[in-house]
Amino acid sequence: MRIYFDNAATTPLDEEVLEAMLPYMRGYYGNPSSIHADGRQSRMAIERARRKIALQIGASIGEIFFTSGGTEANNMALKCAVRDLGVKRIISSPTEHHCILHTLDTLEKSRGIEVVYLPVDSKGCINMDVLSETIDASDKKTMVSLMYANNEIGTLHDFERISILCDEKGVLFHSDTVQAIGQFPINLDETKVSFLAGAAHKFHGPKGVGFIYVNGDNIIKPYIDGGSQERNMRGGTENLYGIVGMAEALERSCKAMEERKNHVGEIRSYMKEQLLQLIPGILFNGCQEQYLHKVLSVSIPPIDNGEMLLMLLDMAGVSASGGSACSSGVEHESHVLTAIQGHPDYKTIRFSFSHHNTKNEVDQVIEKLRGIIN
């Protein structure tokens, strides 16, 4: 059996989620916009899913819109804030996901938006005072876009404090919560956020579906035009089975959140201990006090076979990742590690876990590593 330690790239679907989806792939197929009985059944399933999702994050159902995934939701939040809400300046950080960074590039080049990247320390953390000062430094209409949890190193930004600060200063706050949803409790009743993005396949739901939360105060126009779906906010026939699966997956993740968090956290700590013993001088990337428990990013000092480590691990039956999975094509230097000024001669590996993993798998991986490096 192969060992899958790449759960930050994507997660296996929970069995029960597939069960929930199958009826909507087989029996119920009506177009949710059709007014006949087949269509109405699909519509009801979608609205039930919307309610489920809204409930898990303390949103109202009118604030949840379905998308094709996290990338679309993040693009939509940034681009619609600029186009429809008059945002002229966006404050972000260099460790954001590529779908944020590349969208910011586009907005800078084609819309003349001022983009300010906050400095991050060696753990990938921002300084709240600097954020506050940066917000104050301009009168331009501003949005802060900071992710909740980093996909490569697991560092957390202080979601609640950033939200409070943005609220006090009267600026918008968007958060890429793709890695955090289902991992940490999010209650938008208490935490004020303008936009938030989620992707089902990161919390054991299907690929090809995600959602955007749009705070009811923000009136934006569609990002993908055509048809009157999603209350005129997102054209295109809804991904019926995907939406049903996403709601089921999120509900399950939230219900089991503490349990899964403890389980995954224990695996992470255990792996950390074992790695420390095995490889002296190994570095752990990102903040080690507050972190996304599913991610363990390590940098290994120059050793024999160091360059080939990922490949050798793979041949030994272990799936892990060098950085994020999204930089398709050639392997680039990770922009996150560059931003935290990691050791360029060290080899970085990201292990990322789920509740399906076990300590026994960690033992096996350690043994395999031992074989590779000795």
Place this chain on the structure above:
Amino acid sequence: MSAQRIYLDNNATTPTDPRVVEAMIPYFTNMFGNAASRNHPFGWEAEEGVDYAREQVAKLIGADPKEIIFTSGATESDNLAIKGVFEMYARKGNHIITLTTEHKAVLDACKKVEKLGGEVTYLDVKRDGLVDLEQLEAAMTDKTVLVSIMFANNETGVIQPMKEIGELCAKKGILFMSDITQAAGKIPVDVKELGIHLAAFTAHKMYGPKGVGALFVNRKGPRVKVTAQMDGGGHERGMRSGTLNVPGIVGFGKAAELCINEMAKDADRLSKLRDKLQVSLMEKLEEVVINGNEENRMPHVTNMSFKHVEGEGLMMTFNQNIALSSGSACTSASLEPSYVLKALGLGDDLAHSSLRFSLGRFTTEEEVEAAIDQVAEGVNHMRSLSPIWEMYKEGIDLESIEWSEH
């Protein structure tokens, strides 16, 4: 589920073929990898699944696999094609030509382009729904960058003269984009032969899953480029970022393969059933009109107006038993008369009295026969309650009546 229910709304969406579902399931469970994970077999398996699907989908429309960009559906593909070309070719011009009968996805994307400083010509169609080629040529200017004309109309099934349009575009050096959503998988589509440069389509109209579609982008003669509308990890050769919907794409590929193999057989069977439906209803009922050109029409579609009957009310009479549409499903939540039928010159009354029958791979002869009976019964019932029908039967010229406001 719909053991007793008859589904004649295959232009809105099709049931997923069970063979497609079977092909998808392993990609939910065992082969769940991220297709962009390059350094382990979970990723490779997923990528292989995607690559194979890309070949199948390309083959369906006579394209090269490298010319297929996977998206979340036809609407996103339409958006990417229209906005992407408008941005990419801004230096060449800012003018787009389309038809008033296009799908909302195309029309709304064009409206967005107008807001961004583009100019859009919305050509009217002839009474049979076909584009007037002379008008099209006359509308082309040296600022025209794109002609966007759908292959087959979703409401009437009318097929546009694609080859002629392609030749016209080639002559003028204008890119030709087509929403081929209703045609792909149902009738032969060869983008190269027809001179189509961009084509948007989706899986769920060809017995595949919802939530996945594709955009064909021509790579040679001319090499077409579109500006990405979704920025991120640079998936799909930089034209469409976002983690690939692997099971959906695999399902799309399987659906395409099945269509390649079964299209001719399905079309032959369904056109006979469609004709039977049409002929029987016209025999059983008076004052029935077929909307749109009958020679150039999708084999499984007929759009009929039943004079002096209100379509929505008519549907109520058999709603529990037969699923069909009295307008485009995407806008049918509103009760506005269909803009497509109005563009064919139908008055509000005729547009309101229309029903769209769209048959599919799983439609049986018994279902069609049952539908004929129930629709005829419904029309007769509605007419028996209608004072307007009574006046018509008494020979009163309805056109001459001046209706008073109340």
